[in-house]
Amino acid sequence: MPGHESNDPTRSTPGDDPALAGRLADGDEFALREIMNRYDRLVRYTIFRACRDRCTTDPHWLDARASETWSGFVQSARRQGFRPPDNLATYLMQIARNKCRDALRIAGAILSQTVSGDDPALSQLASEQEDTAAVAERLDDLAALRDCMAGLDERDRALCGQLPLIMERRWKEAADNLGLAESTLRTRWDRVLRTLRDRLGKKTG
Amino acid sequence: MANAPHNQDWLERLMAEAAQAEQAGVFQATQIETAGLLSRPVVRPSWFRRHQHALVGLPVAACLAFVAVLGTLHYGVPDSLTPVTVNGPNGDINMTSNRSAAVGHRTADLLMSCFSGPGREFVSAECAVADLDSDGDVDLADFSAFQLAEASGSIR
Numbered sequence: 400m401p402g403h404e405s406n407d408p409t410r411s412t413p414g415d416d417p418a419l420a421g422r423l424a425d426g427d428e429f430a431l432r433e434i435m436n437r438y439d440r441l442v443r444y445t446i447f448r449a450c451r452d453r454c455t456t457d458p459h460w461l462d463a464r465a466s467e468t469w470s471g472f473v474q475s476a477r478r479q480g481f482r483p484p485d486n487l488a489t490y491l492m493q494i495a496r497n498k499c500r501d502a503l504r505i506a507g508a509i510l511s512q513t514v515s516g517d518d519p520a521l522s523q524l525a526s527e528q529e530d531t532a533a534v535a536e537r538l539d540d541l542a543a544l545r546d547c548m549a550g551l552d553e554r555d556r557a558l559c560g561q562l563p564l565i566m567e568r569r570w571k572e573a574a575d576n577l578g579l580a581e582s583t584l585r586t587r588w589d590r591v592l593r594t595l596r597d598r599l600g601k602k603t604g
Numbered sequence: 605m606a607n608a609p610h611n612q613d614w615l616e617r618l619m620a621e622a623a624q625a626e627q628a629g630v631f632q633a634t635q636i637e638t639a640g641l642l643s644r645p646v647v648r649p650s651w652f653r654r655h656q657h658a659l660v661g662l663p664v665a666a667c668l669a670f671v672a673v674l675g676t677l678h679y680g681v682p683d684s685l686t687p688v689t690v691n692g693p694n695g696d697i698n699m700t701s702n703r704s705a706a707v708g709h710r711t712a713d714l715l716m717s718c719f720s721g722p723g724r725e726f727v728s729a730e731c732a733v734a735d736l737d738s739d740g741d742v743d744l745a746d747f748s749a750f751q752l753a754e755a756s757g758s759i760r
Contacts, residue, residue, distance in 0.1 A: 451628075469634060
């Protein structure tokens with residue numbers, strides 16, 4: 400499971416998820432940090448998947464929903480009679496999706512004062528059922544690819560900047576933007592993909 | 605990843621998603637004051653929350669009881685039982701009940717309260733009325749006979 404690297408020497412010994420959730424219920428701050436360390440990225444990725452358009456257009460949307468998710472989780476855990484869920488990742492993903500749904504509803508309610516009709520993102524969110532393991536695996540792939548892309552040289556990273564055009568096979572436009580010949584761009588792009596594929600293979604086995 | 609198709613489209617789509625995720629801030633850490641979150645008082649369910657089932661259930665039960673009392677006052681309590689004949693699955697079955705509209709209701713009530721199961725004696729003498737097939741118990745056979753009689757309107 401991808402998580403943020405933590406160098407906090409005061410971090411408690413990692414236990415299994417239910418035990419951590421149980422400790423959180425007792426007010427253990429280190430348990431909360433450890434859970435966040437394990438699942439914050441998954442929570443953020445779940446929010447990104449649930450409201451991709453919002454996340455890419457509003458820079459604060461993802462942060463706001465992530466904060467609400469963690470606040471909601473802590474509130475649930477601190478409630479009397481809280482029973483730690485068997486699958487903490489699934490539980491957190493559910494909270495994250497619910498927070499997105501609530502926020503979309505509120506945004507939709509404000510919007511519907513001027514525009515009629517439901518928010519399509521909301522109806523899409525309601526119909527989606529996601530498999531926790533599949534989402535986590537996809538996130539692993541993305542994180543690995545991100546690392547591989549970071550290792551590319553300046554020239555190859557510039558090519559990656561033209562990805563939207565390249566994906567639509569608009570080679571000429573992309574080549575013009577980079578000041579290259581189309582054939583050169585195609586050759587270099589093939590090489591970039593090969594490099595990334597090799598690095599990904601090594602990284603993920 | 606092991607089973608993922610490593611073709612160009614797949615890799616390009618993954619790259620596009622990674623770029624979008626990066627732009628949206630998926631790979632950043634959520635900045636939240638953990639100590640502040642935990643310092644909030646523990647949420648205890650309110651008195652209403654803890655007793656909401658009773659608060660809803662009791663008025664409903666009171667309403668049902670009120671309706672039952674009104675019904676009893678209006679229709680009266682059947683005090684005399686008269687013989688009636690029911691067309692059972694194995695021929696006519698003699699049973700007793702009063703001659704009012706409460707025939708079916710009373711027998712149904714008796715069936716419910718006297719249900720003992722096959723081969724087991726019923727608990728009180730009054731339950732003999734519910735033994736529609738006269739085999740010494742009140743079981744599903746009696747209930748079936750009653751349903752058939754009710755459905756066909758053969759209580760006469």
